[in-house]
Amino acid sequence: MPRRSAIRGLQRAGGRVAPKSRRRRDEGGFSLLEILVVLAIAGLISALLIGGSTALLRTVTEKDAQNTAFGAIASARHSAVLTGRTLELRCDEKTRVLDWGEGRVALTGEDNVRLLPPARVTSILVGGRLVESPLARVGFYADGTCDPFRLEIVRGSTSQILTLDPWTCTVLAPAAGPGHR
Numbered sequence: 799m800p801r802r803s804a805i806r807g808l809q810r811a812g813g814r815v816a817p818k819s820r821r822r823r824d825e826g827g828f829s830l831l832e833i834l835v836v837l838a839i840a841g842l843i844s845a846l847l848i849g850g851s852t853a854l855l856r857t858v859t860e861k862d863a864q865n866t867a868f869g870a871i872a873s874a875r876h877s878a879v880l881t882g883r884t885l886e887l888r889c890d891e892k893t894r895v896l897d898w899g900e901g902r903v904a905l906t907g908e909d910n911v912r913l914l915p916p917a918r919v920t921s922i923l924v925g926g927r928l929v930e931s932p933l934a935r936v937g938f939y940a941d942g943t944c945d946p947f948r949l950e951i952v953r954g955s956t957s958q959i960l961t962l963d964p965w966t967c968t969v970l971a972p973a974a975g976p977g978h979r
Contacts, residue, residue: 863909864951864958867896871949874898875967878938886935889913898938909953916946916961942967 870887877900878885887898889912894905905911913933930950937945946964950957961970 862907863905863911863953866903866905867911867949867951870896870898870903871944871962871967873901873903874938875942875944877901878940879942882940884940885938887913887938888935889932891932909951912950912952914948914950914959916948938967 874885874887877898881900885899887896889896891910891912894910896903896905896911913936914930915933932950933947936947942965944962944964944967947962949960949962949969951960962968963970
């Protein structure tokens with residue numbers, strides 16, 4: 799006659815300890831139907847997310863040149879502070895590269911970026927559009943400041959001009975129009 803072990807579920811037969819071979823019916827587990835229902839719900843959710851992602855991808859590509867330019871500005875400022883010396887950010891319109899000596903980044907897509915002086919100094923009217931002369935470089939200093947400048951993001955025939963704060967290198971709020979305070 800086999801002896802019972804002190805551990806529940808184990809039986810001793812002939813001096814050996816052997817695990818109980820049968821599972822009880824009341825023990826937990828997932829049925830095939832439950833697994834299929836979970837997979838169907840996951841498929842529906844992923845189909846909804848993939849269908850809505852095209853608008854998200856379009857938004858990301860529209861802001862790509864702007865994000866690249868802001869990343870280059872932040873990296874140039876960070877490198878100037880870390881190295882303790884003055885760095886110059888240059889924008890080459892032909893090769894579409896932003897270079898600050900410690901690194902460089904290429905613009906992707908069809909958008910373009912230009913570094914403009916802080917105020918309209920040298921601008922001419924060409925074909926009904928005001929065209930300004932871009933800056934050759936913008937200096938970033940070891941104290942975290944930079945030369946005053948504006949950033950122009952050109953998307954096709956439209957352009958957006960952003961003024962940057964020379965103390966923090968962040969975008970300033972647009973000036974209020976007439977009648978606004």
